[in-house]
Amino acid sequence: MSGWRTHSGLAVALDRENVDTDQLIPARFMSTPRSAGYGEFLLYDLRTDTDGTPIADFPLNAVPNARILISRRNFGSGSSREAAVYALVDFGIRVVIAPSFGDIFASNSVNNGLLPARVSEAEVDAAIAALADGAKEVTVDLTDRTIRFGNTTLEFTLDDVWQQKLINGWDDIDLTQNHKQAIAAFRAQHVQRMPWAIPVQQTNFRSAGRDTVSQ
Amino acid sequence: MTGRRLLDKLWESHEILRREDGTSLLWVDRHLVHEGSHHAFAKIAERGVPVAEPGLTFGVADHYAPTRGAPASDAIARMIATLAANTAKHGITCFGLDDPRQGIVHVIGPEQGLTLPGLLINCGDSHTSTHGAFGALAFGIGATEVSHVLATQTVWQKRPKAMRIDVTGRLGPGVGAKDLALAWIAKLGADGARGHAIEYTGPAVRALTMEGRMTLCNLSIEGGARFGMIAPDETTFAYVKGRPFAPSGYDWDRALELWSELPSDADAAFDTEVTMDASEIAPIVTWGTTPEDALPVTSTIPDPARMQGSAAERARNALDYMGLTPGQKLTDIAVDQVFIGSCTNSRIEDLRAAAAVLAGRRAKVPGIVSPGSQQVKAQAEAEGLDRIFIDAGLDWVGSGCSMCVAMNGDRVEPGKRCASTTNRNFRGRQGRDARTHLMSPAMVAAAAVTGHLTDVRELMKEREVA
Structure with a gap:
């Protein structure tokens, strides 16, 4: 994952609360390998008619080159599916601005270079109003945590660790490998303290009524 | 100095190190993977690192597991085969479709004794909070984090804030853990516990069975909390004892000593405190498109005209999607079908509660009953519950996530309305344009009997009269 410091692009508003990850990517698309690209699945059931025809005035259809999404509270709530982030990233979105995010979605985002930028409800109201007559060019700066559009500058909230991770494009597995010795030492004392931390099958599974018919 | 909370004790006993920025590297005792973990296996394959x-x-195969016959499509069959191949390649025990231990991951973990008090449990699924019912630190993670756990058996995490939901009094007849969970989510909102680990306390929580506690902890994420937990007690120990992977002999005695030290100290302080009175909770149903849109079944559909700002807009959208009218009585809502199953409500007590309502009655609408595991299925059949469901006109099918997440081909058709024991009434969750009403197993059974949302307590009264 490569890091980034600033990002500019067209911003669109998705004026809804509780955009959950089931909406971001409906479950039926999730057996697709990532290499196939997830962009077309983004918000699929909101973006298309039942026959699959794109709804022309849906924000992401009207502005298919949108790079920044502004939405309302509790964005990305629900299922832990990282595919929701893949759909956003593969569509081209690098920043989502909202008053709050689902906890798991937010960490999945940072793990994929997508910034979950938190601003106040009032600032979202103003930003959505400013986008009412169409998409606008917006610049997001990770280093000073600002969002600039027109003459407006908003400051967003982001955990320090996540800021550094997004800027540096850090990979956690590489970081953790540096702690191999500490992990091994912990494991030894942990297992000594509670040997059942290593699961050992003590008894057979309960085989009463074992069902061989249903499969 | 204030005392330590259950959360602190669990956290500190798994903390390998803490960076200056406050992020902890935690040891993972149990890592549960399912078909959806294919992204994570692909990531470690790409790096060439072992598990x-x-x-x-x-x-375990659950999200895509067929409930009737063979997998519904090649893509679904491939998901199950990929899990089998990945686990075999890395020497991981897998409860596949032909294993009598197969079932929904959050049902089988506890059932097999893999879930124990004092452990840290991760799974690439947001309902991993279920396992917190045992006094474990259990939380859902995304695919990148799953690959990290596979590669290192550790997870980076900042300690969340601590919330206590204390429930006084006792739940009335016909009211259970599902109602309690929906009641607090309706009160605090779908993001009311965001950033927090919830500890559930109080006499109404203590009175719950382990299965009820699992239902309560399971739904923590629907109020925004990645973690939900209940301190272990005699109820917990009695459930765990003798399970296949539970400790025994000397280890059991030692484990009981350690587990008895887990409950929060009496003087422990919480960042957020919530109190509820169980005796005020009625059977609850959802009317909208998030679990916070929940009301006692005796209520009417709320009127967006009486709401402010974006909440009004959201309610209007929800009612439009759900095909409902403000002011309509909830009990006047007719359903097209019912679903009993999912990691929230598919355990034996859930099936017994639904069967108690359905016994000797016919369902007016079709529906399926999917037990949470093959063990639950066998147990239910031994008790004759399958006959009650079948005689009522419902389909008795195999175990898996089924119609809760609509990945295996079991789905609600567009525009159809389903009374469901599941966890999410999100748009499209049970299928495109599906309309979901969440409620307890007894309430779903009542809806099946009458064909519309129904206060199960009324049907229970009929039983008493008869």
């Missing part, structure tokens, strides 16, 4: 601790990793 660090195959003996602490368990696989």
